[in-house]
Amino acid sequence: MSVCFPRIAVTGMGIVSALGRGKAATLDSLLSSRSGVAPMSVLDSVHTDLPVGEVKETTEALAEALGVSPSIPTTRSALLGLMAIDEALEQAALSPISLRETAFVSATTVGGMDQSERYYLDFLTGDERNDYIALHDVGACTDWMASRYGPWGYVASVSTACSSAANAIIHGARLIAAGECRRVIAGGTECLTRFHLNGFNTLLILDHRRSRPFSASRAGLNLGEGAAFLVLEDEQIALERGQSPLAYVTGWGNACDAYHQTATSADGEGPYLAMKQALERARLLPSDISYINAHGTGTPDNDRSEFAALQRLFGESLPPFSSTKPFTGHTTSASGSIESVICLLAMQHGFIPPNLSDGEMLSPSCHPVAELQRRQTLRHVMCNSFGFGGNDSALIFSFC
Amino acid sequence: MSATPLYIRSAAQISLQSPLSDDWLTSPRAVVGDYVRAVDPNFRDHLSGSSSRRMGLVLKRAVTVAQQVLSEAGLDRPEAIVVGTGLGCVESTEKFLEALCRTGETLLGPTHFMQSTHNTIASAIAIHTSCHGYNITFSHKAVSFDLALHDAALWLLSEGRTDAFVGAFDEVTPTYHVLLRRMGFVGRDGQVACGEAAAGFLLSTESDRALCRLLAQSVCRATGSGEAAERLSDFLSAHNLTAADIDVVVSGINGYAPHDEAYDQLCRYVCPQVPVVAYKQVFGECYSAPALGFYVACRLLQHDAIPHHLFSSAVSVAPIRPTHILYINHSQSTDYAFALLQRI
Numbered sequence: 129m130s131v132c133f134p135r136i137a138v139t140g141m142g143i144v145s146a147l148g149r150g151k152a153a154t155l156d157s158l159l160s161s162r163s164g165v166a167p168m169s170v171l172d173s174v175h176t177d178l179p180v181g182e183v184k185e186t187t188e189a190l191a192e193a194l195g196v197s198p199s200i201p202t203t204r205s206a207l208l209g210l211m212a213i214d215e216a217l218e219q220a221a222l223s224p225i226s227l228r229e230t231a232f233v234s235a236t237t238v239g240g241m242d243q244s245e246r247y248y249l250d251f252l253t254g255d256e257r258n259d260y261i262a263l264h265d266v267g268a269c270t271d272w273m274a275s276r277y278g279p280w281g282y283v284a285s286v287s288t289a290c291s292s293a294a295n296a297i298i299h300g301a302r303l304i305a306a307g308e309c310r311r312v313i314a315g316g317t318e319c320l321t322r323f324h325l326n327g328f329n330t331l332l333i334l335d336h337r338r339s340r341p342f343s344a345s346r347a348g349l350n351l352g353e354g355a356a357f358l359v360l361e362d363e364q365i366a367l368e369r370g371q372s373p374l375a376y377v378t379g380w381g382n383a384c385d386a387y388h389q390t391a392t393s394a395d396g397e398g399p400y401l402a403m404k405q406a407l408e409r410a411r412l413l414p415s416d417i418s419y420i421n422a423h424g425t426g427t428p429d430n431d432r433s434e435f436a437a438l439q440r441l442f443g444e445s446l447p448p449f450s451s452t453k454p455f456t457g458h459t460t461s462a463s464g465s466i467e468s469v470i471c472l473l474a475m476q477h478g479f480i481p482p483n484l485s486d487g488e489m490l491s492p493s494c495h496p497v498a499e500l501q502r503r504q505t506l507r508h509v510m511c512n513s514f515g516f517g518g519n520d521s522a523l524i525f526s527f528c
Numbered sequence: 529m530s531a532t533p534l535y536i537r538s539a540a541q542i543s544l545q546s547p548l549s550d551d552w553l554t555s556p557r558a559v560v561g562d563y564v565r566a567v568d569p570n571f572r573d574h575l576s577g578s579s580s581r582r583m584g585l586v587l588k589r590a591v592t593v594a595q596q597v598l599s600e601a602g603l604d605r606p607e608a609i610v611v612g613t614g615l616g617c618v619e620s621t622e623k624f625l626e627a628l629c630r631t632g633e634t635l636l637g638p639t640h641f642m643q644s645t646h647n648t649i650a651s652a653i654a655i656h657t658s659c660h661g662y663n664i665t666f667s668h669k670a671v672s673f674d675l676a677l678h679d680a681a682l683w684l685l686s687e688g689r690t691d692a693f694v695g696a697f698d699e700v701t702p703t704y705h706v707l708l709r710r711m712g713f714v715g716r717d718g719q720v721a722c723g724e725a726a727a728g729f730l731l732s733t734e735s736d737r738a739l740c741r742l743l744a745q746s747v748c749r750a751t752g753s754g755e756a757a758e759r760l761s762d763f764l765s766a767h768n769l770t771a772a773d774i775d776v777v778v779s780g781i782n783g784y785a786p787h788d789e790a791y792d793q794l795c796r797y798v799c800p801q802v803p804v805v806a807y808k809q810v811f812g813e814c815y816s817a818p819a820l821g822f823y824v825a826c827r828l829l830q831h832d833a834i835p836h837h838l839f840s841s842a843v844s845v846a847p848i849r850p851t852h853i854l855y856i857n858h859s860q861s862t863d864y865a866f867a868l869l870q871r872i
Contacts, residue, residue: 174633237645241625248629251707262711265615266646267668271860279751283863284675287616287646287667295664299679306682323625326633327641384609384654384663390642401660516642517651519663 133305135363137373138525140220142212143469145354145456146181150215155473157455158481161500165338165350165457171320178334180320181352181457183208187242187319201259203240206272208355208462209317213273216313220359221371224277231282231309233300234270234357235292235316237461239263241323269317281309287461289515290423291382292316293356294464294523298380300360310365315357315465324460325351331390339426339458340485341451342435342496349425352457356465358472375472378508378526379412381405385518392429396437398520399423399512403441406510406522415445417524418506419480421467422496423514424451425458426485430514435494450497454484464513468523475506475527532685534731535738535872536826538600542566542589542726543811543820548596550827553835556810559721562714563705564812566724579656584619584643586699587652589726594653594693601691601730601737608662608692609650610680612672614815616646618704649697662692670780672696673727673819674747674857674865680731681745695728696819714813719784723812727819729826735872740829743767743852743868753790756864757797760856763866764798771799775850778825780818780857781840782808790861803848806840818857822867825853829871 143150146164147157157164165181183190190207191198194214217224240263247257262268270285282303286296293316300314328334328351335348366373383405385398392398407414423434438446452470459466474481483496507528514520544559545552547569557567566589571580574592583591590611598606620643627636642648647665654663662683666675673696680692700708705722709715714722731742744767750756764770777795781788781804795804805828811820828834832849839845855867 245625245628248625251710252703255710258710258712261707264707265667265669267614267672267859270668271862274749278749280749282747283668283749284666284747285668286664288650288663288665289645289647299664302679302682302686306686308682322633323628324641326628326636327624327638327644330636330638330641382662382664383660384651386651386654386658386660388655389648389651397660515647516645517647517663518654519647519651 136377137363140216140359142215143356204319212355231312233296233314235286235296239266239269241321288519291513291515291521292461294513294521310362316462317355318461320353341424341426343485344488350457352459375527379406379410379524392433396433399437402520402522420449423512450483471509534742537730540596544723593728597728605657605659606693611650612676612696670859671863691732696816698816716784725816741870745867753793804840
C-alpha cells in the first residue's frame with residue numbers, strides 16, 4: 129500500500145536536553161557515556177533528593193539566549209521548543225519566515241504549567257497574571273512557538289502524555305503520506321514542573337538513584353526536560369532544494385493498551401501492537417531492525433511489559449536495544465522526539481548508545497546494550513514511546 | 529481527501545441542552561446567565577457504579593457519549609479513538625494544582641494527578657470499550673475537534689479502515705470559567721454564555737443508516753480574512769461546488785463582534801446569500817463547542833426544516849430542507865476549519 133506514498137525524508141533536527149544544547153553536545157555526551165541526570169539545581173521543589181535531567185539554565189537565561197525580551201510573557205516549554213526548532217530549521221536550510229506551505233505539529237502535556245503553578249493563586253484572585261492564564265493550555269504553547277516563525281500553513285498540537293512527541297511525528301508523517309502537505313516540523317517540548325514531579329512522586333515511581341532500566345533492581349524513573357523537533361519533507365521537495373535526507377521515516381504504529389489509566393498490561397499488548405504496526409508499515413521483518421531505542425523508563429511495570437512485548441514480537445531475533453533515559457531522564461511529552469534525534473544521531477555516526485545500567489537484569493534473557501558500541505551500521509532503527517492511558521507508539525527510521 | 533466516501537453513522541451530545549437528545553431542535557432550553565453547566569444524564573443509567581466511581585465528570589460524559597454513539601451504530605467498539613479537547617481534564621488538574629499551591633508538596637495524593645493528562649479521556653473510552661486501536665488526542669484551543677476529525681479521516685483513508693470514534697470534550701469548572709473570562713475568551717460584549725461540550729461521532733466508510741455524508745473537511749492556518757476566504761473558495765472548488773450549492777452555513781459566531789467579524793467576512797466573500805445557523809446561541813461557547821456545531825449540521829441533514837431559533841438573524845428565512853451544509857469554524861481568526869456535509 130505504501131509504495132505510492134511519497135518517501136518521508138528527515139532533513140533537519142534540533143534538540144535540547146540535560147545532555148546540553150544542540151546535536152553536538154548531545155552526541156558528545158552519548159559517545160562519552162556521560163549522563164545528564166544530576167541533583168536538582170533549577171527546579172524549585174522541596175524534593176531535592178530526587179535526581180532529574182534538567183536543562184541547566186534558568187528560564188530567564190534561556191529567554192536571553194534566544195533573544196526573547198524579558199517583557200514578553202513566556203513559558204519554559206515554549207523556550208525549550210524554540211531552541212530545538214531553530215536548530216532543526218538551520219540544518220534543513222529553511223528560513224524561519226518561509227513556512228507558508230509548512231505544517232507545525234507540536235506536542236506537550238504540561239504546556240504553561242511552570243508559570244501556572246507559580247501564579248495559580250494570583251490567577252484566582254486578580255487580573256495581574258492574565259498573560260500567563262492565556263499561556264497555560266497546550267495550544268497556547270504551540271501558538272507561542274509558532275508566532276516566532278511563519279506564517280504557517282497548518283498548526284496542530286498533540287497531547288497524549290509520554291507518547292505525545294512520537295504521536296506528533298506520526299501525525300506529521302501521515303499528513304505527508306496522504307499528500308495533505310509536503311513539509312512538517314514535528315516534535316515535542318516539556319519542561320520540568322513541580323506539578324508533574326509531585327504527580328509522579330505520589331505514584332511512587334521516581335527513583336532516588338539514577339534510573340536503571342531493565343535492571344532487576346530498577347526502582348522507578350528520573351524525570352527530565354527538553355525539546356526536539358524534526359523537519360520532515362516529501363523526499364522530492366527535499367531533493368529539489370538540494371537537501372540530502374538524513375534518514376527516512378518508514379514506519380509508525382500506535383495502539384492502546386486499554387488496560388489501566390497508569391499501569392501497563394503484563395503481556396505488553398499495546399507496545400506489541402504498536403511495534404508490529406510500525407514494522408508492517410515499513411514492510412520490514414523483525415530481523416531487519418538494527419537497534420531499538422526502548423521506552424525503558426526504569427519503572428518495574430513498564431520495563432517488564434515492554435520486554436514481554438519485545439520478546440513476543442522479536443523472539444530469537446531481538447536486536448540490540450537500550451533505553452537512553454538514564455542519559456536524559458524521562459522527558460515525558462518530549463521523549464518521543466528527543467529519543468528520535470538520539471536514534472538519528474546513532475545512525476549517522478554509527479554507534480549504539482548504552483543502557484547505562486549494569487548488574488542483574490529483569491530476566492536472564494534480557495540483555496540491553498551494556499557498553500557503547502561503535503562502528504555499527506544501523507539501517508533501520510525503532511524508537512518506542514509509551515504513555516499514560518496505555519498510549520503506545522513506535523517509530524522506524526531507515527537509512528538506505 | 530481521497531475519493532473514498534466518508535459518513536457520519538451516529539452522533540451524541542451532552543451540553544447545556546437536554547443530554548443525549550435532540551430536544552434542542554423543537555424545544556431548546558433557555559440559556560440564562562453568562563455561564564451554564566451542562567445538563568448531565570443520570571450516569572447510573574449508562575455506566576456501572578464500579579467503572580464510574582473513580583471517573584471525573586468529563587470522563588463520565590465522554591464514556592457515556594461514546595457508548596451512545598457506538599450503540600446507535602450497532603458496534604461494541606470502534607477501530608480508533610480520536611479526541612479533541614481544549615483544556616483536558618480541568619477538574620482533576622485544578623484539584624491537584626490547587627492542593628500543590630495551597631498545601632505544598634508533601635501532602636498530595638495520586639488520584640487527581642492520574643486523571644490530569646489530556647488523553648485520560650480517550651484512554652477511558654478505550655478501556656471502557658476494550659479498544660486497542662489507534663488512540664490520539666489533539667489539544668489546540670477551538671480547533672481541537674477539527675484537528676481530531678481531520679486526523680481520523682486521514683487515518684481511515686490511509687489505513688484502509690472502516691470506522692473511528694471522533695469526539696470533543698471540554699468541562700468548564702466555575703474556577704476555569706473565571707480564568708476564561710480573565711483571558712477574554714468568554715464574557716465579552718454581546719457574547720453568548722460560556723457552556724460545556726461533550727460530542728461524539730462515528731466516522732465511517734460505511735453508509736448503513738448513516739446520518740449524512742462528510743464530503744470534505746479541512747483545517748488550515750491563515751493570516752487575514754482575505755487568505756482565509758481564499759482557502760474556503762479553494763476548498764469548495766476542489767469539490768466542484770460553488771456557493772450556489774450550499775443551503776446553509778453552520779457558523780461559530782458567538783455574538784462578540786470582533787470574533788464574529790472573521791465569520792462575516794468569510795461568508796461575505798464566499799457565500800453571501802446563504803442563511804447562517806448560529807448554534808452557539810443555543811449551546812454556548814467553549815473550546816469544544818465546534819463539535820456541537822458539527823453535531824447540529826449532522827442532525828439538520830436528517831430533518832425537513834430548520835427551526836427559526838437556530839438562525840443568526842431574526843430575518844425570516846424561507847423553509848429550508850438542506851442538502852449541503854457548510855460548517856465553518858475559526859480559532860483566534862488564525863486557525864480555520866471547514867467541513868462539507870451532504871444529505872443522504
